[in-house]
Amino acid sequence: MDRGEWDRVDGELWQHSKFGVVRVSELEALGVGRKTAYRQCQPGGRWRYLLPGIVMLDRAPPTPRQRIEAALMFARHEAVVTGFQAARCYHLRTGPDPEFVHLLIPNRYRVLSSGFAVVERTVFFPRTVLRDGIPLAPPTRAVLDGVRRVRDLDVVRAVLIESVQSGLTDVAELRRELDTGTKRGTALARRVLNEIDLGVRSVAEADALEIWRLAGLPTPHCNSVVVDAAGGYVAMPDAWCDEVALAWEIDSNEFHYSKQSYAKTLARNSRYAANGIGVVQTLPSRLRTEPEAVIAELRAAYAVALARPRPPVHIKA
Known part of the structure; x- marks a missing residue:
């Protein structure tokens, strides 16, 4: 195709994407062959490969929203975003900038993590909270899923203190989640909650x-x-x-x-x-x-x- 044709095709394909992110299988259904799609993700092409079976109709680095959409498309199976990426969607300011999109899927499904999509199967699958069209884990679950992967006490303190001080969650909710969910990686969170109980605010x-x-x-x-x-x-x-x-x-x-x-x-x-x-x-x-x-x-x-x-x-x- 010449440049004019590709500009027209990109415009039409964008309508079938989410923020420019689309499955290769969807492109095939729209008449763009799999080999063509992946060739356009090679150097000199017009698109960008994001995850297995997922491409972006642009060469620019993906935005956080595009990474989220790509991860959700990759995981499928009722996936919800959790951890620090979800915390950012709830406007929590503290904590590290998310290097990956942490997703939860029901335990009965089998999807392996890939690239920036970290997929976690869980028997404690949470209810879904929709924010700006993004399926999120509830705030309490999201915050705890983030901090249980962290070994820096200061980070855990900052995130949990802000989540409580901002009203996003409270100590009672956090304790209930800790008691009913997985116990892996929760020691620092329990220590910080004890500090908050004593009135610590920073x-x-x-x-x-x-x-x-x-x-x-x-x-x-x-x-x-x-x-x-x-x-x-x-x-x-x-x-x-x-x-x-x-x-x-x-x-x-x-x-x-x-x-x-x-x-x-x-x-x-x-x-x-x-x-x-x-x-x-x-x-x-x-x-x-x-x-x-x-x-x-x-x-x-x-x-x-x-x-x-x-x-x-x-x-x-």
């Missing part, structure tokens, strides 16, 4: 909780409101040891670049002092660069707080 706070545990101090309350004897607001410390009324604040330098934020920090510290509350302030970077020094500071502050009469402050119910 990776830095999770690091702080680990430092606190290593210091051997009583289990803290995280992000709980502390009030004075009359019920007046004092602060909401990152960590609070109620036994001795000791507050720990993880204060970032960036937070203090604004005059207004700096003024708020000074006012908070004044309220701590006025109520006889001991407070330790730590930069987030020191949690990893100087953990032993931070542990020593926490232990020293706890000893001082333990030696003085406990002030009449408490956590707001």
Whole structure:
């Protein structure tokens, strides 16, 4: 065919594709032979080979949506997208950029993974959620399918904390999914959920909780409101040891670049002092660069707080 003919053919074929992605068998039904289709995916051709039996009617690198469509065509059998690719469709920002499209299919089918399509057979096949025409696993399942393939604790923390903070899912739903689904690769997720139960809302706070545990101090309350004897607001410390009324604040330098934020920090510290509350302030970077020094500071502050009469402050119910 000359160029004009191919332009016309491409235009007609595009109407039978999904975002330019089409099965070779579909092309055959439309009159384009299998050899011709694959020849057009060779250097100098007009199309791109994506997966076995799947091509794209363009030479450009495929977009995330085109990769999703290609993977779904490849897997067939009621496949749904899960993991980090699905999490992106739910507008979750954290987690690694998906290098593959993770798909679930019912256990009775047999499809092997290929290229960027990772196909997982499961007896715990979820209900389908349609987003912009894409069949997705429900948010809770998608998030957990993503993190159970990760061995980086910070990534697991960031993804699960954002999924809970954003309202995409909640701790109870995540625990139910962990208890009813596969147990493979769930240890880090369970650890992070325990941290979230204690009130942790960021990776830095999770690091702080680990430092606190290593210091051997009583289990803290995280992000709980502390009030004075009359019920007046004092602060909401990152960590609070109620036994001795000791507050720990993880204060970032960036937070203090604004005059207004700096003024708020000074006012908070004044309220701590006025109520006889001991407070330790730590930069987030020191949690990893100087953990032993931070542990020593926490232990020293706890000893001082333990030696003085406990002030009449408490956590707001």
